[in-house]
Amino acid sequence: MTHKILKKISDYCEDNKLRLTAPRAEVLKIIASSKKPLGAYEILEKLNKVFKNPKPPTVYRSIEFLQKNNFIHRIESLSAYVACDIDHLHNNCQFMICDDCGNVIETHQCEIPQYIKDYAIKKTFKPSRWNFEIHGVCAECN
Known part of the structure; x- marks a missing residue:
């Protein structure tokens, strides 16, 4: 499932001239592969296993890009993020x-x-x- 989501979003970014950088793609993979919503610092902890010493701004910028383009959703009550359903690139769900x-x-x-x-x-x-x-x-x- 994570591979499908990443492929769909990668294609979308290419078609719309958006930059899906390595950190953004990895943050997306982390969120999409999680069984539960993840907070920014949980994402940072997992990102640390892939990139050497990532900083919080890297995670926050990645989240901002992914959320702005409706690839992920913020669960307000949990201050956490989930990947958007594979068939949708939208907001207001x-x-x-x-x-x-x-x-x-x-x-x-x-x-x-x-x-x-x-x-x-x-x-x-x-x-x-x-x-x-x-x-x-x-x-x-x-």
Whole structure:
């Protein structure tokens, strides 16, 4: 799965003239291969096994690039990151987060973003981004 994600993103970057540097690609691999969301310092610790003495700015710049291009998502409630579902390069999705095992299920309920936009318009509010997270227990842990 990690190889598919990296290939898709590599092709996307090439087609759109974006630089997928070695640190960015490695940060993406680390996030995509994880079974749970990872924080920046967890990523840095794993990156240290690949690159000699990487610094936090390397991780933060890589995360910024990957997030800006919708290759990864930030799980706000955990201050952590997950790879975007392989079939999507987008934003405005929803997450179901297992409080026991940390598994994150990415969902795409298209009516939710439209509902939020319509409601915001009624309240004369213009959202620039949003994050919808549901915490609970997954089927594996239940």
